[in-house]
Amino acid sequence: MITLNEIKGILSDTRPECVEDLAQQAARLTRQYFGGAIGLYGPLYLSNFCSSHCTYCGFHSQQKMPRLKLEPAEYIKEMQFIHAQGLRNILMLTGESYKHTPVDYLKEAAQQASKYFQGICLEVHPMETAEYKELFLAGVDGITVFQETYDRTRYAQVHLSGFKKDFDFRYHTPRRAAEAGMRQISFGILLGLSDVAEDLLGLYRHLREMEKAFPGVEYSISFPRLRTVRSETLAACNVDDIQFVKIIALTRLLFPRVGISLSTRETPQLRDHLMSIGITRMSAGSNVSVGGYTLFKEQQDPQFDIKDDRSVDEIVKALKAKNFDPVFTDWRHIENVSV
């Protein structure tokens, strides 16, 4: 049993046998609790309007770039495309803008999405409980909200303006979403933004706090690594592959049943290896620009640079070849009612 106090020591242990040992233990637990199941989902960028200025993000408010927001007819086309690839879980994303993507807009998108998908999650600006409730009743099952870093000083340095500047409002977002009835809540830190050991501790404590307060929620964690946007390096510190493997393994050892997702920011080679160690969910066939699947294929910048551009079919083949079971549907839409 690893405790939170040991994290720093483990992360600074550079011996290969330390990484191997962690990975072996994590792999056993992952097999025990998840079998070979890897949940697949597709991201859909609805809008890149943003009122927050986060220095590390390709979509931030000061960035001179064309801003787009999909109208219903447009996002339906995108949904149909994602659905036709076989995916049944969708993650709909926007920039952080109450003004351009208000609750009513998101509600309509959720209602449309429920015609095509069994699991609907949002990664949008943090909201109030009552707003989450409206979205839950409209068919949204989960939300993703990354604290990015738990270091308040660093947080203030990289979040210069907009809603996101408010550390505490963001910190309590999972709580508000759970109060509204959301089934799935996904946490995350942006690796490379601040001291990794401190951020991991912050994340783990946050998760433990939520597990106690809302035991019925299915939690998952993502570890995006801050690297490049338009080939520009923005990281404050480097999290190499060895460190990255340790982070995933440690998370599995501390939270045996928590989902761990991996995005297409990582290379196919690394993604394929990490599946054995602790990953339980991954995006597939992703396009990370607004309307990028069917509408505006070339003229925009993505939020981040994709490293794994394999199609859903290719990822499914790769999973099966390694004896993993690609899971397209892990929820069945039942009409959400107030909890």
Add this chain to the structure above:
Amino acid sequence: MSASFLTIAGRSFKSRFLLGTGKFKNKTDLSQSIVAGDCEIVTVALRRIDLERHEENILEYIPPEVTLLTNTSGARNAQEAVRIARLARSSGCGDWVKIEVINDSKYLLPDNNETVMATEILSAEGFVVLPYVTPDLYIARALVKAGAAAVMPLGSLIGSNQGLRTKELIRILINEIELPVIVDAGIGAPSQAAEAMEMGASAVLVNTAVASAQDPAGMARAFALAVDSGRLAFLSGLPLQRPTANASSPLTGFLYPS
């Protein structure tokens, strides 16, 4: 062993080994395990059934003669379980349902009270209801009253392979409850399945131990044999275990001269 058919809601089964379908590395392993284990009842989470995609649809890998026990995995309360069960029925998955109401993602322990409520509603709607519970005599009695077709107490935490940690509580259910008692969750080895059967459980449900074995079909066979063996031992009247040796020269023999 014709006298030892398992009867649930008026249907008889030769096999007392129920298989869960999660966690398999691939669906071929699953179908081979069902066959190798002679399983006649398998449980599938509705949330994992994608009716649109034939190749990926788990139901395509379950032989048609096998009874499908849809489970309500993902339900956090009675109402959600009821809605999932209704959806299962309207999707053509039949009306055999295993109620799983779990509102704790860390331990995955079932919420017994909500389970009783769901059982009551669904039994009244004509479902054959098999509720999954933490073993508790009062809850089991309430389930009988609510119309359950069997009671499925957990042996230990789901997926833990820890065996019959709740053995004495399950024994009470076996002694007191007239419905079939099917030990579900925590059984990690054939010997533990045999142990449950030896004490008179009507059946066992296993998933992780088979799905995560190196050779799932081989392990399914091993479980089937253990379940039969345990059942036969139970029917043959297992001698009582004694804490001390049984003296072969009795102390009171002198009272009965031959």
